[in-house]
Amino acid sequence: MSGTSQREDPGVAARDEQFAADTERYRRELLAHCYRMVGSVHEAEDLVQESYIRAWRGYARFEGRSSVRTWLYAIATNVCLDALADHRRRVLPAGLGGPYRGPDAPADPDAGVGISWLEPLPDALITSSATDPESQVIDRESLRLALVASLQHLPPQQRAILMLREVLAFTAAETAEILGTTRAAVKTGLQRARTRLAGLDTTADDLIEPDDPRARTLLAGYIAAFEHSDPGLLEQVLRADATLQATPFLDWYAGRGACIHQLATYVLGSPGDWRMLPARANGQPAVVTYLRDASGVLVPYGAAVLTVTATGITSVVAFHDPAVVAAFGFPQSPP
Template sequence: MTSPARSTPNDDRFTAETERFRRELLAHCYRMVGSAHDAEDLVQETYLRAWRSFSGFEGRASVRSWLYTIATNVCLTALAARPIRMLPSGLTGPYDGPDRAPECAGPDEVRWLEPLPDAWIAPAADDPAAVVIARESLRLALVAGLQHLPARQRAILILREVLAFSAAETAAVLDTTVAAVKSGLQRARSRLDEVTELDELIEPTDERARALLDGYIAAFERSDAGLLEKVLRSDATLEATPFLDWQSGRAMCIHVLGAYVLGAPGDWRMIATTANGQPAAVVYRRSVDGTLRADGAVVLAATATGVSRVVKFQDPALVALFGFPDVLAS
């Protein structure tokens, strides 16, 4: 009979020195690739590579910088072989054609951006400044905009402006020059400004944000378009993966939801949560047999004057990602 494997002193030291960075590395990989599932896999690969080379780590840089070097290059390698992840609004302008149900993309036509549950990356509750910074750097619109940047420019911008690495540190991570980092950052900023419009969002813990989320949930659960009118701003946008069409303006959003989505009272059930530093909900839809089954997740951009943007992710697997069951008791 063989004895169970035991951790070695080197294993224990590796865990003690690296494990505390796992959540922030997950956030970093998510910003890079736009998928919670992919980010989780890339962090696992990062730790595997780090463990294999830990005995040769000489401490010339901090453990944190060393891990970010590995994680960033793992992401860059992964991105070289994958198309970028998008939202419908990143593909084309809002739909303004004849009235019809939104058009769905083919199964292999687009790789869609995914939301990130806040619980995956929440900093310590005793560090409120870190909480705000983490939320702001993971806003859905920002992450969507980052995906439009070339991968190395994306890495430069994240390392410099989100993680506050110096130009020299960033150059070391990417094995390039300080001049190349400065040039890449300038181009990345310019491109991000072209593709991203960032609203002044209120924190998901703000009572106004929770009231907006509660109103949105109630509108669906009661099939009440009138409630949606109270929640959405006049310039609100609505988009949902895997649909190519998206809507701009409260009237158009409510029309599409009322005509093709809301259904009858009781068809929908939602449970409040947070994702990407924004109010969100996991979504269940009643099937023909009366069972409430996982349908996906919705993320709201909550502002002081109402919801400016609704993004629905129609993917039942996301419900489990947030830690909720596939089937909900009626």
């Protein structure tokens, strides 16, 4: 076989370059879309990859009757719906029942075995390069952890309709074309999704942004409480109505007193047991956590996402999974 015959077809190479130029700019927002649909960053990354493979295969047949962005969202949405056909709903502990009211006891991690848990989405994976501050706020609002958790209670088709219409601002006609249905079905699905979400706890009205000095102060206080094993600092930063959830544990706690008691009794340990580094996830303040093991070495433990208001932290959702640390781009050993 001659060297010439092994060269890449220049037409194919040019098409690949054009495909990348037309589509790569949308990869991060498609990741956010797939994450809202499935509630898992790892699954979302796989679904985006599958979407790009399907798009590449069909690129030669793309006739430009819609924008590239609309075309990609149509592919990605249907990839997600295919994946959700036999998918178990991802949840947080509060989505499974009321707060823990039983006798004092440490949480049992084995109780949550077999449950598909919601995962946090590190902001760094979907940070937009857009210069419009308003669009960036809208992006963050649509990724709030409480909202994404509530979306998982919707049937997949309703979830897709709500995201396409109210987050991505597609028209009813565009949404119907993407989903292969009618505008009447889109209207009905949107009404049902809104009604369902209205009965669920999504997010507080008085949230403050992670850059707000008050949010930074509350985050610093939360970190200090763990690193110094000081329940008194938790008293200062948690609001009276605060809640505490931690996957893979089924039990969750409502009220500042219950949260602090659980943390002080079973979690805080001794000063120096924890190391926490500030991060951001789901458009909210977060921490990546390391815990000292039996040999005295700080090892990856997980992350926690905080819901922060002007009057204190109202929610802590912890994810006890060492793999989460790497997903946030943090090292195996804290600096």
